[in-house]
Amino acid sequence: MVRHDTFTISRHLDASPDEVFTAFADTTVRRRWFRLPGHAASYEHDFRVGGGETARSTYTGLDTAPERLEYRSRYIDIARIHRIVYGYEAIVDDELRWTSLVTVQLDAETDGTRLHWTEQAAFVMYTGDGSTDLAHLRGASVLRLNGLDAVLRPGPPRRPAVDMRTGSRD
Template sequence: MSDRTVTHASFVIERDYAAPPSRVFAAFADPAQKRRWFAEGEGWSIERFDVDFRIGGSEHSSFRYQGGPPISNDTTYQNIVPDRRIVSAYTMTIAGEPISASLATVELIPVGSGTRLVYTEQAAFLDGKDEVSTREAGSRELLESLAQELERTAVAG
């Protein structure tokens, strides 16, 4: 058996959206919207996406990228303040092997008619199977997908 290691790291991403906090919050709270920007995408196949968006509720997803090994994300919502804050704890696995455990905080701050989203993640990366630079890059991609979802729903609304 190889040595077991833990690397602790954190990062913060700030992103402005041309949508009010209520619309940004809805993109997290509404399962259909969240699935579109968080789980779907070119090259991804979704095997499971279940959301119970409430304090103490959970979100479970399982997906593959271009036919690769299964990746799972299991989240528990710790704190939710509508239109202002979401705090969740989540773990990720690849092919059933744990790669990380994280605490993630989303803050929604009104800025004019839009929103400044501040995303903070504090993570324990396990056994060298993931790292902070990869996770931060993936989080930035997700926040870009959120921007596209907000633009799409603004046109549809």
């Protein structure tokens, strides 16, 4: 059985719609906030309608076996500084876990941008009884948008985060 869920995250960003749009479009800037957890990550990004992104990594949690993570997306609609619509698949150990349609809407505000992230997910494989999957996905999206906000925030460059398990920097 497939479970369908939808959520929207809205937040103010202290950057212009053009700067926010560039953070999605420019691969160098995007790598600063869009990452898969784990190590040995690889990324390919082609920001155009019909293009997409592929990301792979290996994640090892506490007391768990390593998991191979894969993210594959395709851009469906891009309206410069206004909207990005894309679909993506989340694959763990070569099995599709969920697929989503994401709409990112950027609205100009007097002191920045109002970002609306709406995600419509179809969970095809659950974790346990599936009761935590939407919370996990929503939480991961919030963390990703926290990274976007940090990249857009003016100020001195931030030091890369340290992975507490390995001691290595991002």
